[in-house]
Amino acid sequence: MFASRYLEDGVAAGHGAVLRVGLIGHGAIGSSVADALRRGVVPGAVLGGVLTRGHTAATAAPAATAAPAAPTAPATPAAPAAPSAPARVRDLRELLASADVVVEAAGQRALREHGPAVLAAGRDLLAVSVGALADEALFRELTRPAAARSGRLLICPGALGGLDAVRAAALAGPPATVRLTSTKAPASLVQPWMDGATADRLRSLRPGDEPVTVFDGDAREAATRFPRNANVAATLALAAGDRADVRVRLVAAPDARLTRHVVEFAGPLGEYRFELANLPDPANPATSALVAPAVLRSLADLVPGVAWLVA
Numbered sequence: 001m002f003a004s005r006y007l008e009d010g011v012a013a014g015h016g017a018v019l020r021v022g023l024i025g026h027g028a029i030g031s032s033v034a035d036a037l038r039r040g041v042v043p044g045a046v047l048g049g050v051l052t053r054g055h056t057a058a059t060a061a062p063a064a065t066a067a068p069a070a071p072t073a074p075a076t077p078a079a080p081a082a083p084s085a086p087a088r089v090r091d092l093r094e095l096l097a098s099a100d101v102v103v104e105a106a107g108q109r110a111l112r113e114h115g116p117a118v119l120a121a122g123r124d125l126l127a128v129s130v131g132a133l134a135d136e137a138l139f140r141e142l143t144r145p146a147a148a149r150s151g152r153l154l155i156c157p158g159a160l161g162g163l164d165a166v167r168a169a170a171l172a173g174p175p176a177t178v179r180l181t182s183t184k185a186p187a188s189l190v191q192p193w194m195d196g197a198t199a200d201r202l203r204s205l206r207p208g209d210e211p212v213t214v215f216d217g218d219a220r221e222a223a224t225r226f227p228r229n230a231n232v233a234a235t236l237a238l239a240a241g242d243r244a245d246v247r248v249r250l251v252a253a254p255d256a257r258l259t260r261h262v263v264e265f266a267g268p269l270g271e272y273r274f275e276l277a278n279l280p281d282p283a284n285p286a287t288s289a290l291v292a293p294a295v296l297r298s299l300a301d302l303v304p305g306v307a308w309l310v311a
């Protein structure tokens, strides 16, 4: 009963229905997802095409963005060698022709740029750069009633967990408290808009130094000001019922070996606290290694004809 549904079974195990997956982005998340799909990690799902552009963190020298002491997830030793060349497509039109569902793993700007056209073409869109939805106008555009089109906006939990309980509890009534505290290696939190002194201070933090709070505010502002760090804040706010009052604290911790997300939720049915301590992705330490498997899990739920799943 409890045999692996994924790595051992694979597409070759006779899954009839096929879900063709189109990827926007081939960086840390996109390249992991592409390789896993090629290996048949999600039975019934295949890689349709990959839309990317420019230089990616996955192909750049990791030292450019890495925090000095951050450990990274080990490569999966048992995995068969995966083809590295993506099934590149030239434009969104080609991607849509190759895909039943499109995964955005390319950044908030890419979700804004491509999201409307993906949905208008009747494809489901699995969003990873969820913080883009802090823009009310984009959120409204991507969540218009589905009558005019068949594509749905699906939000990937990404580096977070426990959102099933948050969503369930929020259905019982508005929560009194929703809080997220994220702790990361300092270099990952440096932003282009920071003044030189603040950026230098973060970069110069060394193990043994005190953690520094770099942001304390609401989820919308966190997701907008830290577009590569606080997508999870927007995700939590949506899971809690599209709340505007989710409090977010981002902490730069020089000793942070893992990226931590602590969710605190108090609602009419009880109080929950989830703490995730994620290894950073080897290709991009700002991204938790859990995100690519989270995309694969979301895709697994979309494969037509799946006999069972933990819903």
Ligand SMILES: NC(=O)C1=CN([C@@H]2O[C@H](COP(=O)(O)OP(=O)(O)OC[C@H]3O[C@@H](n4cnc5c(N)ncnc54)[C@H](O)[C@@H]3O)[C@@H](O)[C@H]2O)C=CC1
Pocket (backbone or CB within 6 Å): 024, 025, 026, 027, 028, 029, 030, 051, 052, 053, 054, 055, 056, 057, 058, 105, 106, 107, 108, 109, 110, 113, 128, 129, 130, 156, 157, 158, 159, 160, 227, 228, 229, 231, 232, 235, 283, 284, 286, 287, 288, 291
């Ligand atoms: N929800 C969550 O838990 C998380 C969300 N994210 C989001 O995922 C995004 C991707 O993360 P990583 O893979 O680590 O970043 P990355 O920097 O390693 O890769 C980004 C990729 O997207 C490509 N790209 C950028 N703009 C594009 C466009 N308009 N069209 C096509 N390709 C485009 C780049 O060339 C690159 O291949 C982040 O920017 C962030 O917004 C990241 C971590 C966690």
Ligand SMILES: O=C([O-])CC(=O)C(=O)O
Pocket (backbone or CB within 6 Å): 158, 159, 227, 228, 229, 230, 231, 232, 233, 259, 278, 286, 287, 288, 289, 291
């Ligand atoms: O990967 C993570 O731990 C979270 C993250 O960067 C984001 O939400 O943008």
